Each structure stands twice: as structure tokens, then as C-alpha cells.
Amino acid sequence: MDDSQQARIALDRLIAERGENYADLSRLIGRNPAYIQQFIKRGTPRKLDEDDRHVLARYFGVPDAMLGGGAAAREVAPDSRPRGVPASAPALRGVPSVVAVPRLALGASAGGGTLDDDERAAGLMAFDVRWLRHLGVQPQRVSIIRVDGESMAPTLSDGDDIMVDHDDDARRLRDGVYVLRLDGVLMVKRIAIGPLRGRFSVVSDNPHYPDWADIDPALVDIVGRVVWTGRRLH
Template sequence: MLEESHEAANVRSTLDRLIAERRESYSDISRLIGRNSAYIQQFIKRGTPRKLDEEDRRVLARYFGVSETMLGGASVGAAPPARLRGLPAIVAVPRLALGASAGGGTLDEDERAAGVMAFDARWLRHLGVRPQRVSMIRVDGESMAPTLSDGDDIMVDHDDDADRLRDGVYVLRLDGVLMVKRIAMGPLRGRFSVVSDNPHYPDWADIDPALVDIVGRVVWTGRRLN
């Protein structure tokens, strides 16, 4: 029993150290494994639950790039290396606590992370984005239908800003209003139009770039099928 208690304490200490090294929060790591925001803190600080669920342990090991044995997994034969080889690195991409409106626009200055979504780091590189420079935002409204629908999650590349502006779908602020719209470059250098894909919503033609703050380019979208 003492040996089991010592092992459990080591697992909690190891997980606490890994979280600190990544500068993550307990709540974000809890959301990463689909648990309530206090789950990991209770596990580390109170020992509740006594051990990690097998699937939770697998996700955490892949995310932190360590062997499952370091997080309480059973050891079979020789101990595996501390850092895994061959498994994809998992990146936690923040979901921002705001909605990018595809309707009339929303005023919401609260850009704190409201959780995370896990992605394969190699897949993100395949998209051509840096993992630390993307975030997920929810779409509100139907002005970009059928391209984007109300409730879609969009991945925004914050490196792809005004300096790299080209035709495409962007999250932007116009007169302080956050929205997701299509940018259509104009014939005059530096001028562009802000376009709604849904013809029932307004466009802003040949707009002064000084009026627009480019948040980032939309590079991927995911949606729930009803």
C-alpha cells in the first residue's frame, strides 16, 4: 500500500511539473481530456481520483510527449524511454471567449481563453501555420453561408495579418465590431472590399484599410452535423 501511495504521489508530482513546464493551467488540461475544469487540480492536489483513467492518461502522455508509465501506466518488460518516439505531438489550441459574427457583428472585447482544442502538431504544420499563433473562434450568424454556418468553429492564423493580406476569409474588426468576412482585393494597391458570402447581407466596397483591423485569416473550419 505504501508503495502504491508513493507511486501515486510521483504521478501527481510529474503531471504538475509537466503542466508548469508548458505554462498551462489545470483547467485547460482538464478541458483537453474532456473533463470539468477542476478535474486535474483535484487529482494533483487532493488525489481524487486516485489514478488517471486509461484514456485520459493516453491523451496526456501524447500531449506532453512522455511515456504513459510516467503517468501511472503499467510497465511491461523494460521501461520505455522518457520521451516517446513516433507518436504525434498534440498541441492545445485555445478557444477564445468571443464569437466572430457572420451576421451584423458582435461587440465582445473578452478574448480570454475559454478552453482548448487538441490538434496534431504535424497536421497544423501541414496547414502552414505555427501552433502558437492559431486560435479557435465560434461563428455567430449566417452572413457567410454557405461557406460558414452559425455555430461553426474556425481556426484563425494570427500570423496571416494585414501585412500578408490577400483574397480569402478573415476575422476582422470594422469600427470596433468583430466579424468574419471575405476580403476581396481591389484594383488599387492596398484597397479591398469586405464581402458577405450570403447575398442577403451587406458588403463594404473599396474600403479604407485604416478602418479595418485584421485579426487573422481563417484556415480551417469544423462543424457539428445535425
């Protein structure tokens, strides 16, 4: 078995173990959706491009050699990396360095509430590393979650994608929009810090939905703060 065949087998095993899919990983490296499947199933191309291999190895957290790289992996030349992006950031072809953010297979309810019994990655979204740092977040500590319901309208609408900073939790709690668990239900709500020390209210921006005033913090599990939202135009 040659190195290229071993690389295809290793990549296919990683994809299956992590619950990923060929199309999302192809988009991550800036290729057409069928690219990874063709590489694994047909051996086309015979070897991954070096830039593609570096990004995939870094995403899966495996040695470059596992995916067909030599013992001495190629280093990106300093002048080929955008200014301000560290050497550890993966470089993609023709675009600034980006990082893959998992899109979780669950919805944070902005309505009556949904149980989060399927908290696993359902895909990937790629973001510019510098832009994430401008937001003040660590790329490895954010995820994308879909909003279900209208209780946070007009701030958030049903179907919006929100980026959640999991480092911004109860230890740093302040006024803002958060994903939280209340009575075992995952929801996205506004938190308003109250005048009493340690107490806060859980608020729906839509006045037609209920609020929880002056709540005991012990009843709420803060998942993270919402730092960005994106939506599809209709």
C-alpha cells in the same frame, strides 16, 4: 509535504491562474473528463503518468519537475515518435503528437457584428501537429473562434468553429476569409483585393447582407486568416 502533493497544488494553481478547467485538460491528455480533478482533489492517481506530465508541463510552459517529474525528465525514444514530428512536440498516449489550441470565449460575427469584450480562452481543442503544419500554420499562433450569424452562408454557418491563423494578417493580405475588426466590431468576412493599390472590399458571402467596397485599410484591423472550419451535424 511530499512531491506528489506539491505537484497537485502547483497544477491546481496553474489551472486557476490560466482560467482552464479540469475536464478540458483531462481530454487533452486522452483521459476521462474527471481525471485531473480526481488527481488534484483525491490524489488518485498518486502521481501523473510521465506522458501526461510532459504534455501538461509543455502546455503550461513550466518545468516538468513542477508537476512531479524528476530532475532528469524522461526523453521520448526516437523510434516511438511519429516520423516527421520534432522532439519538441508532446506525445499523447496512443495517438499522433498533438497540440492544444485555445478556443476563445468570443464570437466572430457573420451577421450584424459583436463586440469582442471577452477575449480569453474558454477551452481547448487538440490537433495533430503534422496536420497543422500541413495547413501551413504555427501551432502556437492559431486559435479557435465560433461564428455568430449567417452573413457568410453557405461558406460558414452560425455556430461553426473556425481556426484563425494570427500570423496571416495585414502584412500578407490577399483574397480569402478573415477575422477582422471594423469600427470596433469583430466579424468574419471575405476580403477581395481591389484594382487600386492598397484598397480592398469586405464582402459577405450571403447576398442578403451588406458589403463594404473599396475600403480604406486604415479602418480595418486584420485579426487573422480563416484556415479551417468545423461544424456539428444536426
